[in-house]
Amino acid sequence: MRDADPGLFGPESVTWQMHGDPMMWVAGIRALYLQALHPRAVRGVMQNSDFRNDAWGRLMRTAGFVGTLTYGTTDAAERAGTRVRKIHSMLGATDPTTGERYGVDEPELLRWVHCAEVDSYLQVLRRSGFRLDAAQADRYIDEHRESARLVGLDPATVPASTAGLAAYFEKVRPELAVGPEARAVDDFLRKPPVPPLLVPARALVWRRVAGLAYASLPPYAHELYGRPAPSARTVTRRLVATGTALRAVPARVRWQLPPGHILKAMARLGPDARPAPYKLTRRAAILDEPGRAQQNDGGDSTRWRTPG
Template sequence: MGRTRPGPPAPRRRGDPGLFGPDSVSWQTHADPMMWVAGVRALYLQALHPRAVAGVMQNSDFRKDAWGRLLRTARYVATTTYGTTEAAEKAAARVRKIHRMLGADDPVTGERFGVDEPELLLWVHCAEIDSYLHVVRRSGFPLNDALADRYVAENRTSAALVGLDPADVPADTAQLARYFESVRPHLTAGADAREVDDFLRRPPVHRLLVPARALLWRRVAELAYESLPPFAHTLYGRPAPAPATVTRRLSSTGRLLRAIPSQVRWQLPPKHILTAVARLGPETRPAPYTASRAAAILDGPGTARRGDGGDGTRWGTPG
């Protein structure tokens, strides 16, 4: 019997891989430029929970600081994904400390509550994870069902960072869908949600930036709203195009943004991804084809081309 020739040794990575590491689905997914659209979708979705949105509106001037809130969320996700373990844990500790200090009044009952209630933390987490996963998949990023499940499971780490027990957090897409079914009766588009909607549709900007708002931001906000689940459109009272039309728009936007070289996109401060790659080696660069390769291994040829965003819509991802 002939000897089996050993394969090439695995690359020895230098430095701390952080909480997720280059072999995670999150490492590949969070580098995608469609995460910006996904972040706005998450804001739309989160605003439908009366207590969650009250906690935001009563503790900050959302209209004056909405851009800062979006950027801080993006930086936090980048730090916990691509930063060192120490950096991620420090960022999470700051968030937990702020949450412990804040409270708000229930808009219906007047009851005082803490913004770090597990119910609220879970809603914010699930709205974000659902939005990130839905938008990147529906816009053509190659994640099959198995990788989508792995992504949801990985991000129980994110839930633990903000103080949740991972055992209470959805571990796959089926559990995530069941969670939304359970919480839907408690969602509504109250006054706070409509204020968020109004801001996202027409954010105040300097008069010189009005043309840019019309050209760029409007498309982002419209895509984010259109990609919401149908129940959210019903609550907000604004219709959305047919699902197939939304998928085409997300796909075309995804192709356009992904055509911008990653080295250009990743130059935006604070350059978390470039810092992570410098720390761990060039082979750790996030890339869609890395996820695609993993999808093919998990499901076999031809099966990584289908996705489901949770609203019954089906689409194909690029092969």
């Protein structure tokens, strides 16, 4: 088991522990809302996919890609990245106002999608009760410069800390707007098409989950969409309640859902590879022990490995 491939991040990473949390699904919906605010980026999606009729498929493919990058072997992650880069290289979009034709793999668009995802995962999990200290939050963002590389970005051009991520959003905000494509995403997420038998479940479950994802967006996003949200304190309370309920479902039950990335990783690396938030708390406590850093070659061995 010791020689098994830990993949891009490995069980010692913040990413490994975070991405096993069920609130990642709420975070993924928040990411869609946020990503849709960039007109050029969302136009590339809407003009190259049947989003309205295959949104569920797109959600599952995105979840599968994130799962492969997190828990798959290095080779599987690299192959997934190669596929995504190849697909993106063949796609373009047209600005209906200017007639400009541009590629969906423009760095600024890939960077926006990347940052919206990373920010959503981090914000939703932390606000829902997943404990990360400031250093771990920075580490998570830094780790994901590796996933940025896989989709075709230069890691040096991607934020590596919470401060860097905040500065990026501040810089890009003037470019954000709600156009017809963003409205289409909003309409779908509020009321996705489902078979008649699932309409009650959509009203009971989905509407609440999507509403919570929307409410967790930053205030400027609510202003752009033109729909208010509860106070930040109320939203956080609801996120905590939802996170508590979802985490009460046994992990082994949750992990049986396809495509089973976590169970496959545990089979490859052994049971100690099981993702759990307490491992981050325990590691933080170890690193805080007086003199711990001085005991290990100047402290280098107390740092997580930088992916790549």
